[in-house]
Amino acid sequence: MKKDKIITKFIISLFFMICILPLIIISLFMFVDKWVYPNIFPSTYTLKYLLSVIQSKELPKAMITSIIVAVMSAVISVIISYPTGKALAHYNFKGKHVISILILIPLIVSPLVLVSSSHINLIKYNLHSTLLGVSLIHTIFILPYTIRIFNDRFEEIGVEYELQGYTLGGNVISTFFLVTLPLLRVSVMLSFSLGVIISLGQYLTTLIIGGGRVMTISIILVPYIQYSEYQLASIYSFILIALTIISYTLIAKLYKNHLEF
Amino acid sequence: MGGRSIKKIESKYRPYILLIPFIIFIILMLGSTSMIEQSLGYNNQEGISSITFKYYEEIIFTKVFLESIVYTIYISVVPTLISLIVGIYMGIAVHFNIKRKNRLNNIIQIPIIIPYTVYIFCIILILMQTGIVSRSVMNLNIIDTANDFPLLIYDKFGVGIIMVYVLKQVPFVYFIIISSLSNMDRKYIDVALNLGSSKIQVLREIVLPYLRNSIMTAFFIVFAFNFGSFEAPFLLGNPKYNTLPVLSYKYFISSDIDKRSYSMVINTIMIIAVVILLHIYIKYNERKNRRNYEKR
Amino acid sequence: MKKIITVLLSVLLLSSCGKEGVAKEEVAKEVVRFYGWGGDSNVNNYLDDYIAPLVKEKHNIDFIRVPMNIDEILLKLTNEKEAGVDSGDIDIMWINGENFYNAKKIGLLSEPFTTSIENYSKNIDLNAEFANMDFNTPIEGLEVPWGLARLVLIGNTNKIDELPKNSMELLDLVKENKGMMTYPALPDFTGSAFVRMIMNDVLGEEVMANLGYDKEEIRIKLMPAFDYLNELEKYLWMNGETYPKDTGVINKMYSDGQLLFTLSYTALLADRKVLEGEFEEGTKAFIFENGTLGNAHYLAKPFNVSNSEGANKVINELISFEAQIKKMDVNGWGDLAVLDMDKLNDEEKEIFKNTSGSDILELETYSEVDAKQIAIIEELWEEEVLRK
Numbered sequence: 001m002k003k004d005k006i007i008t009k010f011i012i013s014l015f016f017m018i019c020i021l022p023l024i025i026i027s028l029f030m031f032v033d034k035w036v037y038p039n040i041f042p043s044t045y046t047l048k049y050l051l052s053v054i055q056s057k058e059l060p061k062a063m064i065t066s067i068i069v070a071v072m073s074a075v076i077s078v079i080i081s082y083p084t085g086k087a088l089a090h091y092n093f094k095g096k097h098v099i100s101i102l103i104l105i106p107l108i109v110s111p112l113v114l115v116s117s118s119h120i121n122l123i124k125y126n127l128h129s130t131l132l133g134v135s136l137i138h139t140i141f142i143l144p145y146t147i148r149i150f151n152d153r154f155e156e157i158g159v160e161y162e163l164q165g166y167t168l169g170g171n172v173i174s175t176f177f178l179v180t181l182p183l184l185r186v187s188v189m190l191s192f193s194l195g196v197i198i199s200l201g202q203y204l205t206t207l208i209i210g211g212g213r214v215m216t217i218s219i220i221l222v223p224y225i226q227y228s229e230y231q232l233a234s235i236y237s238f239i240l241i242a243l244t245i246i247s248y249t250l251i252a253k254l255y256k257n258h259l260e261f
Numbered sequence: 262m263g264g265r266s267i268k269k270i271e272s273k274y275r276p277y278i279l280l281i282p283f284i285i286f287i288i289l290m291l292g293s294t295s296m297i298e299q300s301l302g303y304n305n306q307e308g309i310s311s312i313t314f315k316y317y318e319e320i321i322f323t324k325v326f327l328e329s330i331v332y333t334i335y336i337s338v339v340p341t342l343i344s345l346i347v348g349i350y351m352g353i354a355v356h357f358n359i360k361r362k363n364r365l366n367n368i369i370q371i372p373i374i375i376p377y378t379v380y381i382f383c384i385i386l387i388l389m390q391t392g393i394v395s396r397s398v399m400n401l402n403i404i405d406t407a408n409d410f411p412l413l414i415y416d417k418f419g420v421g422i423i424m425v426y427v428l429k430q431v432p433f434v435y436f437i438i439i440s441s442l443s444n445m446d447r448k449y450i451d452v453a454l455n456l457g458s459s460k461i462q463v464l465r466e467i468v469l470p471y472l473r474n475s476i477m478t479a480f481f482i483v484f485a486f487n488f489g490s491f492e493a494p495f496l497l498g499n500p501k502y503n504t505l506p507v508l509s510y511k512y513f514i515s516s517d518i519d520k521r522s523y524s525m526v527i528n529t530i531m532i533i534a535v536v537i538l539l540h541i542y543i544k545y546n547e548r549k550n551r552r553n554y555e556k557r
Numbered sequence: 558m559k560k561i562i563t564v565l566l567s568v569l570l571l572s573s574c575g576k577e578g579v580a581k582e583e584v585a586k587e588v589v590r591f592y593g594w595g596g597d598s599n600v601n602n603y604l605d606d607y608i609a610p611l612v613k614e615k616h617n618i619d620f621i622r623v624p625m626n627i628d629e630i631l632l633k634l635t636n637e638k639e640a641g642v643d644s645g646d647i648d649i650m651w652i653n654g655e656n657f658y659n660a661k662k663i664g665l666l667s668e669p670f671t672t673s674i675e676n677y678s679k680n681i682d683l684n685a686e687f688a689n690m691d692f693n694t695p696i697e698g699l700e701v702p703w704g705l706a707r708l709v710l711i712g713n714t715n716k717i718d719e720l721p722k723n724s725m726e727l728l729d730l731v732k733e734n735k736g737m738m739t740y741p742a743l744p745d746f747t748g749s750a751f752v753r754m755i756m757n758d759v760l761g762e763e764v765m766a767n768l769g770y771d772k773e774e775i776r777i778k779l780m781p782a783f784d785y786l787n788e789l790e791k792y793l794w795m796n797g798e799t800y801p802k803d804t805g806v807i808n809k810m811y812s813d814g815q816l817l818f819t820l821s822y823t824a825l826l827a828d829r830k831v832l833e834g835e836f837e838e839g840t841k842a843f844i845f846e847n848g849t850l851g852n853a854h855y856l857a858k859p860f861n862v863s864n865s866e867g868a869n870k871v872i873n874e875l876i877s878f879e880a881q882i883k884k885m886d887v888n889g890w891g892d893l894a895v896l897d898m899d900k901l902n903d904e905e906k907e908i909f910k911n912t913s914g915s916d917i918l919e920l921e922t923y924s925e926v927d928a929k930q931i932a933i934i935e936e937l938w939e940e941e942v943l944r945k
């Protein structure tokens with residue numbers, strides 16, 4: 001028994017450390033000036049990269065844009081996922097298979113292709129190069145996850161709870177707020193956070209649909225990763241992670257304070 | 262029963278009403294079928310307007326394409342299996358052994374929060390020949406020069422790629438398992454243990470079947486993501502071994518515009534393959550559910 | 558509470574329907590958007606910290622730099638063309654080579670405009686090859702040369718007694734130092750140039766100038782070069798089992814001491830990196846005695862340019878004498894100027910001569926092959942060298 005527990009604890013701690021390692025590395029690299037191989041620690045440190053980023057005029061706008069797009073994408077995804085997940089879980093209907101498959105497509109197809117065809121459509125609706133357009137394209141890539149989350153949760157809950165609500169005299173609206181929503185709390189939170197995370201990490205989609213006018217942190221970050229500018233990449237990565245946590249906490253606070261009775 | 266209701270609501274129009282947002286969204290975003298058109302040689306730009314299968318013919322039997330299929334399957338399946346096994350193990354281990362889960366769960370969330378591209382970047386910093394691991398090993402005098410350190414990124418086994426996938430997905434699987442387990446009724450386990458079952462039996466007969474749906478969900482999402490993933494193989498991969506998405510990208514941006522049709526061919530084939538796989542899975546699932554229902 | 562959220566969300570949604578940055582333009586300011594590769598922070602700094610304030614002061618233009626790779630730019634323009642967007646986001650795009658060829662072919666470029674740029678006829682040698690042809694594609698006034706590229710090898714004179722003067726000497730040196738050299742996998746721009754330079758050196762300019770367009774014929778003509786590259790491969794980094802993705806990676810490997818050489822299209826990169834402390838002292842750029850590859854990179858306007866006048870003004874500044882000299886600054890970007898010596902006055906000539914790097918412009922360059930031939934060469938490299 002004891003040995004079992006010790007092994008488990010060891011493996012968990014190992015896992016724990018692996019999770020934190022990237023954060024440590026990024027935090028370190030932001031200040032590195034010279035780090036000659038094979039030293040374990042950098043030879044010299046500098047603040048110059050950090051300063052150049054902080055002084056950049058682009059930064060505040062990019063940060064705000066990233067958060068706005070992320071929150072909008074998450075909200076739109078949740079709004080679409082809730083009914084879709086419910087339909088798939090609680091009903092049998094013609095075309096159910098088609099929908100199930102359609103949902104997974106964005107995960108598989110090359111983003112380049114999806115973006116190209118969406119781009120043309122969005123142009124027709126005059127949504128290209130807008131924040132809303134970018135949020136919509138991000139939503140495509142968020143839906144596979146969030147629809148799944150709601151679907152599984154609805155299957156778990158089963159249909160009885162809602163039917164009970166109606167039996168006890170509730171109508172659609174009150175049942176929704178008093179029965180379903182509380183049961184879905186975890187799913188909504190999970191979907192929101194996933195939505196935010198995925199949206200903040202999008203590069204190619206934002207670039208093409210946003211046409212270069214919608215500037216998110218990811219757009220600034222990825223070229224630096226591609227071309228081995230490690231210090232700048234670390235700084236922008238750090239900012240991106242911070243944004244994720246901020247957006248997530250924003251949603252969590254909003255939900256806790258305002259949507260629970 | 263723990264909510265595993267197979268009962269569905271009998272309603273003709275309701276489901277379709279519920280599906281309206283999704284359908285609107287799909288039409289809004291993807292109304293054009295130009296991808297499939299292009300793969301068949303039809304191209305608005307150049308005024309070519311006859312359907313031809315020549316692009317399919319030209320590419321399907323080339324060594325490059327076939328090798329790519331094998332490599333893609335390898336790079337999708339291996340990390341999926343590893344992530345599943347480790348994630349399930351961690352989920353079960355933590356759920357049953359650790360009392361205060363909150364802080365641990367917060368830490369394990371970190372890889373999910375860190376964006377994919379940032380993770381790739383970190384892996385590069387850790388595993389490259391002049392990276393963190395290499396420096397540690399060098400200082401222990403195990404290797405002499407940087408070039409002696411084994412190639413873990415840009416290598417043919419895709420070690421770096423697999424690591425990125427695993428590191429990002431194990432927490433994902435872990436959370437799916439943990440949230441499912443937290444809704445499980447402990448009654449059955451306690452009863453079984455009382456009646457003399459060993460822990461392993463409990464695991465096999467009660468816990469894993471309960472988790473079956475979550476595991477399948479996790480498998481599909483993780484596999485689909487790995488299959489279609491582009492950034493990691495592109496940034497960390499070996500130029501000789503391309504996954505299908507990377508190959509598609511290379512054709513897409515080729516200086517020879519005709520090559521773009523090859524890209525569409527690959528994409529169309531990928532979609533068809535996954536559609537077929539999913540179809541088989543859904544049919545199999547239905548048959549199993551029906552059998553279970555009838556058993557009762 | 559619910560109401561507050563609904564209001565907030567709807568405000569958010571409505572405000573995001575408008576095009577980004579449109580409100581700004583309605584104030585009487587001009588905006589010019591520059592789209593191009595954003596992977597080099599020195600280039601980005603040159604544009605953001607020198608050019609942007611310059612055009613703001615001189616012409617009251619807001620210069621906005623958007624980092625986007627050329628293939629993404631072309632994809633965007635192709636989609637916009639198909640969807641019929643008449644007024645796009647891009648005003649100036651940084652382009653060259655095969656991309657220019659494709660853009661021209663599909664009709665993604667604007668009307669010819671070089672004659673409207675004052676500094677074009679003032680500063681640039683109109684008879685120079687790079688002013689009329691871009692990789693053997695006639696320019697016909699569709700793009701303005703912005704800087705000159707020279708493929709250089711970079712090595713450390715403190716570590717190597719004699720820098721190799723031709724491909725044979727390079728091969729010997731690599732044999733002695735197994736595993737210490739490599740080049741980026743094609744179709745990377747620089748890797749491709751390196752291979753073509755080797756071909757010129759091994760086969761001679763005559764052969765390269767008369768390749769034709771038949772893949773199999775070209776394969777036969779280039780065979781001796783592929784034999785050389787395959788021989789070289791045995792002694793390359795990791796035995797040539799893999800080639801790095803791009804020069805960014807190779808530069809890093811060089812500065813970490815993993816490699817003896819690196820490559821660059823930016824002639825002054827070696828000097829620049831030594832000053833920055835990234836490359837070791839003694840690192841110098843060099844080329845083979847028979848010459849190296851040289852070409853130019855350009856600025857063009859897309860077919861749906863919104864601010865054509867503004868773009869012209871900015872392009873004019875970008876090829877002005879001062880901007881070109883500043884661009885060559887080893888402390889900054891280090892990109893060779895496109896200025897015509899004969900057109901400079903005496904004072905300007907002095908400044909130019911004293912700018913480090915001006916001597917590189919006098920080196921021999923091979924003429925480039927066609928954009929279409931480059932695609933074929935890249936394919937053949939993959940078949941003959943990578944996969945053997």
